[in-house]
Amino acid sequence: MDSTPPAGPSAAATYTLAIDAMGGDRAPDIVVEGLQVAAERHPAARFLLIGDEARLLPLLGRNKRAEKSCTIRHTADAVTNDTKPAAAIRMRNSSMRLAVDAVCNGEAAGLVSAGNTGALLALAKIVLKTLPGIDRPAMAAIAPSARGDVVMLDLGANVACDTRNLVEFAVMGDVFARTVLGLTAPTIGLLNVGTEELKGDDRLRAAADVLRASHIGPQYHGFVEGHDIAAGTTDVIVTDGFTGNIALKTGEGALKLMGQLLRQVFSAGIASRIGYLLARPGLDRLREWLDPRRYNGAVMLGLAGVVVKSHGGTDALGFAHAVDVAMDMVVHRFNDRIRDGLALIDAVKA
Amino acid sequence: MDSTPPAGPSAAATYTLAIDAMGGDRAPDIVVEGLQVAAERHPAARFLLIGDEARLLPLLGRNKRAEKSCTIRHTADAVTNDTKPAAAIRMRNSSMRLAVDAVCNGEAAGLVSAGNTGALLALAKIVLKTLPGIDRPAMAAIAPSARGDVVMLDLGANVACDTRNLVEFAVMGDVFARTVLGLTAPTIGLLNVGTEELKGDDRLRAAADVLRASHIGPQYHGFVEGHDIAAGTTDVIVTDGFTGNIALKTGEGALKLMGQLLRQVFSAGIASRIGYLLARPGLDRLREWLDPRRYNGAVMLGLAGVVVKSHGGTDALGFAHAVDVAMDMVVHRFNDRIRDGLALIDAVKA
Numbered sequence: 001m002d003s004t005p006p007a008g009p010s011a012a013a014t015y016t017l018a019i020d021a022m023g024g025d026r027a028p029d030i031v032v033e034g035l036q037v038a039a040e041r042h043p044a045a046r047f048l049l050i051g052d053e054a055r056l057l058p059l060l061g062r063n064k065r066a067e068k069s070c071t072i073r074h075t076a077d078a079v080t081n082d083t084k085p086a087a088a089i090r091m092r093n094s095s096m097r098l099a100v101d102a103v104c105n106g107e108a109a110g111l112v113s114a115g116n117t118g119a120l121l122a123l124a125k126i127v128l129k130t131l132p133g134i135d136r137p138a139m140a141a142i143a144p145s146a147r148g149d150v151v152m153l154d155l156g157a158n159v160a161c162d163t164r165n166l167v168e169f170a171v172m173g174d175v176f177a178r179t180v181l182g183l184t185a186p187t188i189g190l191l192n193v194g195t196e197e198l199k200g201d202d203r204l205r206a207a208a209d210v211l212r213a214s215h216i217g218p219q220y221h222g223f224v225e226g227h228d229i230a231a232g233t234t235d236v237i238v239t240d241g242f243t244g245n246i247a248l249k250t251g252e253g254a255l256k257l258m259g260q261l262l263r264q265v266f267s268a269g270i271a272s273r274i275g276y277l278l279a280r281p282g283l284d285r286l287r288e289w290l291d292p293r294r295y296n297g298a299v300m301l302g303l304a305g306v307v308v309k310s311h312g313g314t315d316a317l318g319f320a321h322a323v324d325v326a327m328d329m330v331v332h333r334f335n336d337r338i339r340d341g342l343a344l345i346d347a348v349k350a
Numbered sequence: 351m352d353s354t355p356p357a358g359p360s361a362a363a364t365y366t367l368a369i370d371a372m373g374g375d376r377a378p379d380i381v382v383e384g385l386q387v388a389a390e391r392h393p394a395a396r397f398l399l400i401g402d403e404a405r406l407l408p409l410l411g412r413n414k415r416a417e418k419s420c421t422i423r424h425t426a427d428a429v430t431n432d433t434k435p436a437a438a439i440r441m442r443n444s445s446m447r448l449a450v451d452a453v454c455n456g457e458a459a460g461l462v463s464a465g466n467t468g469a470l471l472a473l474a475k476i477v478l479k480t481l482p483g484i485d486r487p488a489m490a491a492i493a494p495s496a497r498g499d500v501v502m503l504d505l506g507a508n509v510a511c512d513t514r515n516l517v518e519f520a521v522m523g524d525v526f527a528r529t530v531l532g533l534t535a536p537t538i539g540l541l542n543v544g545t546e547e548l549k550g551d552d553r554l555r556a557a558a559d560v561l562r563a564s565h566i567g568p569q570y571h572g573f574v575e576g577h578d579i580a581a582g583t584t585d586v587i588v589t590d591g592f593t594g595n596i597a598l599k600t601g602e603g604a605l606k607l608m609g610q611l612l613r614q615v616f617s618a619g620i621a622s623r624i625g626y627l628l629a630r631p632g633l634d635r636l637r638e639w640l641d642p643r644r645y646n647g648a649v650m651l652g653l654a655g656v657v658v659k660s661h662g663g664t665d666a667l668g669f670a671h672a673v674d675v676a677m678d679m680v681v682h683r684f685n686d687r688i689r690d691g692l693a694l695i696d697a698v699k700a
Contacts, residue, residue, distance in 0.1 A: 145607065159543065193591070193592055193596065201510065201592075225595075225599050226595065226602070226603060227599040227602055227603030229600055229604075230606065239596075242543055242550070243593055245575075246589075246593055246596070247600045248576065249576025250576035250601045251603070253578070253579055254600075254605050255604050256577070257494075257580040258605060258640075260496060262636070266629060271628040272629040272631075272632050275624075275625040276625065277625070278625030279615060279621070279625030279626060280625075282616070282618050282619075289611075
């Protein structure tokens with residue numbers, strides 16, 4: 001190892017991800033099965049698989065592609081879904097903690113965990129710390145819209161946010177949309193209760209002013225409303241963690257309801273069943289496109305390291321998708337680009 | 351007229367609704383067409399139709415059932431979508447203002463307007479005032495869920511809310527669910543970023559404590575999350591106006607996106623089209639059930655009078671549905687029941 005500081009992964013570690021093998025509802029099984037898929041998609045990647053060796057070895061024995069890409073680091077401790085953040089911080093040898101440590105000391109360029117979100121965020125904040133100039137990290141995710149995928153943040157890392165936080169989220173959302181969605185000049189909207197400039201509170205109006213005057217001013221669309229998320233009015237939706245968490249889950253809930261209702265419609269009677277079979281290729285594509293696993297992987301942005309949180313209840317494909325997101329961020333030097341963006345914002349304000 | 355105070359409609363006026371004929375994107379046409387439908391559903395109702403007589407007379411000539419139930423009150427002034435609330439308050443003779451006045455002076459038991467929401471809320475607050483004991487009015491609406499219709503409030507009347515506001519919203523939501531949905535003991539949830547008692551902010555946790563100790567304690571379910579809205583986990587969802595507005599529009603947007611995608615699927619190729627025709631009865635029922643017009647009519651609760659806001663872009667059926675909601679509230683003495691509920695809450699706190 002060279003002496004590269006934790007903020008920037010060393011060249012040798014660029015393609016190594018630390019994997020919390022014990023986080024998530026069906027860990028470590030779905031983690032290893034997910035790595036089996038991920039190893040094929042990212043042949044150059046190495047995985048530092050952290051968890052209970054006695055359980056991991058037989059799983060790797062059944063998932064040979066994963067086995068080739070993995071190095072096991074044994075630990076018997078694990079953070080559970082019930083572990084409070086403060087207790088998680090006191091556990092020095094949990095699989096989650098060792099994954100964060102591996103990013104901090106440069107062994108890994110990023111990490112993926114399907115474990116307890118609050119614990120992961122707390123550990124990442126304390127061990128990795130935030131990037132210089134970032135006040136608070138944010139959680140971002142990708143959601144489907146009528147005009148393609150959109151990025152939304154914050155999704156719950158910060159229940160209350162001030163103007164500066166919202167501006168930082170916009171900068172991070174811009175870089176995330178470039179890095180993970182591959183957009184060249186993503187448009188950015190601030191989520192509000194109306195689109196008129198006077199809507200919302202002082203905090204939102206001040207954030208709008210800063211963004212308009214900044215280097216991302218040409219990409220700043222203005223205020224957007226709830227229905228603009230699914231409409232894809234902007235590529236990036238910026239909001240506080242309370243609103244973002246509720247909006248994301250409300251949208252997911254509405255789509256899930258519609259899926260349930262459609263299943264009822266198509267299973268009611270012979271004609272409907274035949275109708276389903278005839279329309280099936282299109283319906284299957286639609287289901288695939290809206291598949292929550294495709295949107296799995298909330299990313300913790302603004303930390304001095306790439307940290308991707310897979311949904312705790314996901315399956316192997318969902319976990320593999322979270323690995324995809326982490327790889328995109330590592331390969332495209334996500335954090336370097338955040339630093340560049342922040343420097344430009346601060347230049348405007350100075 | 352007797353000397354009944356504005357807070358309680360006089361017996362003679364119980365079934366008269368004031369109608370703002372000039373509010374909404376396609377007023378007065380859809381208003382009169384809506385009344386044509388409403389007059390059949392509510393044969394005992396009388397409508398005080400306020401607006402430009404020269405435009406209303408020919409419309410009533412073409413809608414004979416509406417004509418029989420309507421009395422025209424002429425005014426040439428109207429609040430537009432661009433009118434700022436302060437300007438609307440200065441207009442003494444707008445159709446919206448005269449409708450609010452008619453409720454205030456007891457001529458009408460309630461009003462329906464498809465006009466400018468901000469102007470209507472401002473006028474209603476200033477002219478009608480809030481019910482005794484209510485700090486701030488709230489906007490409520492009905493939304494579809496997997497377990498039937500649910501009531502959600504506030505939807506944007508108050509961008510920021512304190513504990514007392516949230517408790518008042520819960521009381522009003524309880525009465526609304528009893529009155530308009532016909533439930534006997536509606537369950538109530540506080541919208542939050544997680545269901546654990548420690549989630550959210552002090553304001554939410556304090557509101558939870560008050561509700562648990564109150565007369566609606568047995569109906570209080572606890573914190574609910576965004577996905578619980580469409581799941582129908584509780585009959586009433588209580589939140590601040592910022593979050594509620596965004597959640598409602600996000601859910602509507604997601605359902606609309608799904609509808610668009612399904613239309614694409616069913617129009618792509620012969621097999622899909624035939625499939626659609628075979629499944630059509632069920633799909634039509636689903637569309638009808640999710641029809642936004644069925645959920646039209648955001649109600650302004652906590653005012654000394656029944657005020658129903660129809661969506662500005664709705665059609666005749668949507669407007670008729672808003673009239674249904676107003677009639678339900680009038681007939682079931684909505685405001686008397688709010689007063690009873692508040693007295694019980696205050697008894698607990700005293």
